Amino acid sequence: MSVTIKSDSEIELMREAGRILALVHQNLGKEIKPGMSTLDIDRLGEEMIRSYGCIPSFLNYCGYPASICVSVNEEVVHGIPSKDRIIKEGDIVSLDAGVIYNGYHSDAARTVAVGEISKEAQALIDVTRMSFFEGIKKAKAGNHLYDISAAIGDYATARGYGVVYDLVGHGIGANLHEEPEVPNFRQRWPHKGIKLRPGMTLAVEPMINAGAPEVLWTDDEWTVITEDRSLSAHYENTILITEGEPEILSLTEDEKAAGYLDLLR
Ligand code: CO
DSSP: OOOOOOOHHHHHHHHHHHHHHHHHHHHHHHHOOTTOBHHHHHHHHHHHHHHTTOEESSTTGGGOOOSEEEEETTEEEOOOOOTTOBOOTTOEEEEEEEEEETTEEEEEEEEEEOSSOOHHHHHHHHHHHHHHHHHHTTOSTTSBHHHHHHHHHHHHHHTTOEEOOSSOEEEOSSSSSEEEEEOSSOOOTTOOOOBOOTTOEEEEOOEEESSOSOEEEOTTSSOEEETTOOOEEEOBEEEEOOSSSOEETTOOHHHHHTTGGGGGO
8 A cells, every 4th residue: 555645534534533632642641640550541541532432543453452552661662551560650651542533543642741750751751742843844745754754863863862763653544554654763865755745644753762772572572662771752643744834633732732833833
């Protein structure tokens, strides 16, 4: 399958999927408290997704056993929720969620603080989010895909962080994962990636480590951790390419109120 251009009616469905997923993140993020298990978080998230009339897209995807990927501290992505994994004050927790609304997907992730966290952990969360916005400044028709990749990677590497290169973002639409792959680091010349066109929808998702970029898969075959056990953060949104600045389909109301859209200008 090649890169798809969404029709106006498909875009409407993806807007609605994104709006609902943003609500899930906004509400779930506020529920995260010390003493919860990662399974409690998954249960809450799944309930929210279903209450808005959506299907959790991760559940049973390639055998993944939950609706929300919950990845704590040195876990990068795809943490499997467990009743035995209790989060505590000072942890950072990456919540990755996907919803299907009338056949169309939205995918987004946020790393949230559990109570008070260290300055280093907060800086990592902030750099990860900023790298996303630096990247999508380049996400407009006429530019090339790897302009986004280079902007994300350069931003984080220049600040001393490790950009995960073993996992990438992706096209999204009627499927969770569509072409193209969206790397988070500069690609070797002369590779530019596809030319961006209005109607393309992408899940852009920098995964950034406080230490080295290398990651490992654990024995559960899902959970990805940093090789050096440094903290890792994740920030992902589903975006729509337009002639001008991209439309971020899964941005939360709190993020809009915080002025994040100004970061695109
Ligand atoms: Co994704």
